[in-house]
Amino acid sequence: MPRSPDGTRTRRGELKERLIESALSLIEKQGLASLKARPLAEKAGCALGAIYTVFPDLDGLILAVSARTLAKLEAHLDAITVPDVEGRASPHEVALQRLVALALAYLDFAFAHRASWRALFEHRLPEGRPVPDWLIADQARLFDKVEALLEPLVPQLAAPDRATLARSLFSAVHGLVLLGLEEKLGVMAFPMLREEVARLVTAMARGLAAT
Amino acid sequence: MPRSPDGTRTRRGELKERLIESALSLIEKQGLASLKARPLAEKAGCALGAIYTVFPDLDGLILAVSARTLAKLEAHLDAITVPDVEGRASPHEVALQRLVALALAYLDFAFAHRASWRALFEHRLPEGRPVPDWLIADQARLFDKVEALLEPLVPQLAAPDRATLARSLFSAVHGLVLLGLEEKLGVMAFPMLREEVARLVTAMARGLAAT
DNA sequence: ACCCAGAAATGAACATTGTTCAAGAAGAAA
DNA sequence: TTTCTTCTTGAACAATGTTCATTTCTGGGT
Structure with missing residues (x-):
């Protein structure tokens, strides 16, 4: 869980966490093949491009x-x-x-x-x-x-x-x-x-x- | 191997055969994930759309x-x-x-x-x-x-x-x-x-x- | 030979995806 | 406030599966 130098949670860290949890939830509901970038962004409540500020690509997320x-x-x-x-x-x-x-x-x-x-x-x-x-x-x-x-x-x-x-x-x-x-x-x-x-x-x- | 009523190979049958063999060859070379419609059509020497005259979709071919x-x-x-x-x-x-x-x-x-x-x-x-x-x-x-x-x-x-x-x-x-x-x-x-x-x-x- | 109707083949166009990046928003510093 | 930096955004692009209007072919009738 990434933290900033002073020990508080970072914005990035929370986004990362939300993305992982959302991805897990989507996978559990419909299988790995149904993990699409757009629905994932919606579920995590972030912009499409935000995914790529935290992971290099979907494979990285997976x-x-x-x-x-x-x-x-x-x-x-x-x-x-x-x-x-x-x-x-x-x-x-x-x-x-x-x-x-x-x-x-x-x-x-x-x-x-x-x-x-x-x-x-x-x-x-x-x-x-x-x-x-x-x-x-x-x-x-x-x-x-x-x-x-x-x-x-x-x-x-x-x-x-x-x-x-x-x-x-x-x-x-x-x-x-x-x-x-x-x-x-x-x-x-x-x-x-x-x-x-x-x-x-x-x-x-x-x-x-x-x- | 589909044949026409008189026992000769059909055009469709030969295309089907060529597609299956080409797909096998592509899969064996690069894995299932690399089986793409366009390269497949090229390898089989047919038009892109021809695939879909013989199989309902790529899943059917697979x-x-x-x-x-x-x-x-x-x-x-x-x-x-x-x-x-x-x-x-x-x-x-x-x-x-x-x-x-x-x-x-x-x-x-x-x-x-x-x-x-x-x-x-x-x-x-x-x-x-x-x-x-x-x-x-x-x-x-x-x-x-x-x-x-x-x-x-x-x-x-x-x-x-x-x-x-x-x-x-x-x-x-x-x-x-x-x-x-x-x-x-x-x-x-x-x-x-x-x-x-x-x-x-x-x-x-x-x-x-x-x- | 010619024509024509139906069948077959074609590949441009469309929809859906992952990914990028120019532009804008938000924040920090002065 | 103004300016500079950093972060965020979503429109645009590229790759891909699929469709279908158009073209090409085929065989039989004249």
């Missing part, structure tokens, strides 16, 4: 929106709690439960914020424009959340292999969520989808541990 | 391209062969190998035809326009390929559950391929990606069989 969405997702994933079985369960069992809970939380977030979640992956920068490092770092933190749970589950793996595996596990769950919510293929009933996610994550963890 | 790509993918997946271990391996083991081979073939196709493969999932119809049934049916056949291999692997499951599982397995592999080839996250070295796909498919199959 990147900022992505960062916002990623932050929300991260907060959502950090909020999960697994009912602790009071030391009765093995560390392995606990880690597995946490992993399943993480995957389900990911699914729940995607379901609750479909459009903005989808925008995260749907949006593509024009050829040759690099994704900013800070956004890549934000995404990498998602993998880290998975990786943190893997140590008890696959103790036989070296750390670099665990990082790769974390990424793979994330990708697999991502795929389940993606096609599961894809209307194109006929949406799966949501409870069934949760079942499937839990089932596959459990199966993968078991299968990997046995390797 | 649907036709998707069908073409799906057909190629299907052919590619049907061509896989697994070196038969001469009855030495159990049916379970054979089915697992086939499943892994299928997943790897999917990955290979996506890698070899990145842009058109991605276009398959990237492209979204404008709100309210339904995906044609024939395209949904084409996609469903991919799930069927997986399902056909599941019987020996999870004999304890009822047929409807197997259909659901097939879809889930496909989705998980799809996710691996998608994020694996996503430059946004730093491409994984291709051989390593193949390893990961094989590893996770194997793990899932083992984990599921043990349930």
Whole structure:
């Protein structure tokens, strides 16, 4: 949140904020493709040209929106709690439960914020424009959340292999969520989808541990 | 391939064909987003307006391209062969190998035809326009390929559950391929990606069989 | 050969978008 | 107040999908 040297909010900063929130709202209502400059300016209560005083172009704005969405997702994933079985369960069992809970939380977030979640992956920068490092770092933190749970589950793996595996596990769950919510293929009933996610994550963890 | 009553190719049919091929070529070179009407018309050697005599709009053309790509993918997946271990391996083991081979073939196709493969999932119809049934049916056949291999692997499951599982397995592999080839996250070295796909498919199959 | 009706093809013109920038408004300094 | 600077504005431009009046072609009848 940009502030002027004396710590008060700047005009620019408030405009930026209003634009991001308006964009999020428009995306959530009609999808990323419906984010048009003119309606956005109207919703944010600013002139058309004002957008370009704060962002280099609409892609820049969408990147900022992505960062916002990623932050929300991260907060959502950090909020999960697994009912602790009071030391009765093995560390392995606990880690597995946490992993399943993480995957389900990911699914729940995607379901609750479909459009903005989808925008995260749907949006593509024009050829040759690099994704900013800070956004890549934000995404990498998602993998880290998975990786943190893997140590008890696959103790036989070296750390670099665990990082790769974390990424793979994330990708697999991502795929389940993606096609599961894809209307194109006929949406799966949501409870069934949760079942499937839990089932596959459990199966993968078991299968990997046995390797 | 549309033909006139007497069996010869029609003018329209040839134009349609040229447009689909040109579109495929443009997509493969620069991605779906770079498919513009004017360059397309030039490449296909026809007038701008001619596109709209054969397709209702560009979305319609892209649907036709998707069908073409799906057909190629299907052919590619049907061509896989697994070196038969001469009855030495159990049916379970054979089915697992086939499943892994299928997943790897999917990955290979996506890698070899990145842009058109991605276009398959990237492209979204404008709100309210339904995906044609024939395209949904084409996609469903991919799930069927997986399902056909599941019987020996999870004999304890009822047929409807197997259909659901097939879809889930496909989705998980799809996710691996998608994020694996996503430059946004730093491409994984291709051989390593193949390893990961094989590893996770194997793990899932083992984990599921043990349930 | 010629003509003509219908079909097919054309590309100029239009609508909708992202983006720019000259002109004006608002603020700061004197 | 006057002047200078900075910020804001929305008309104008460029790129793009789509339409349709006009032109060109085609085949059959004379």
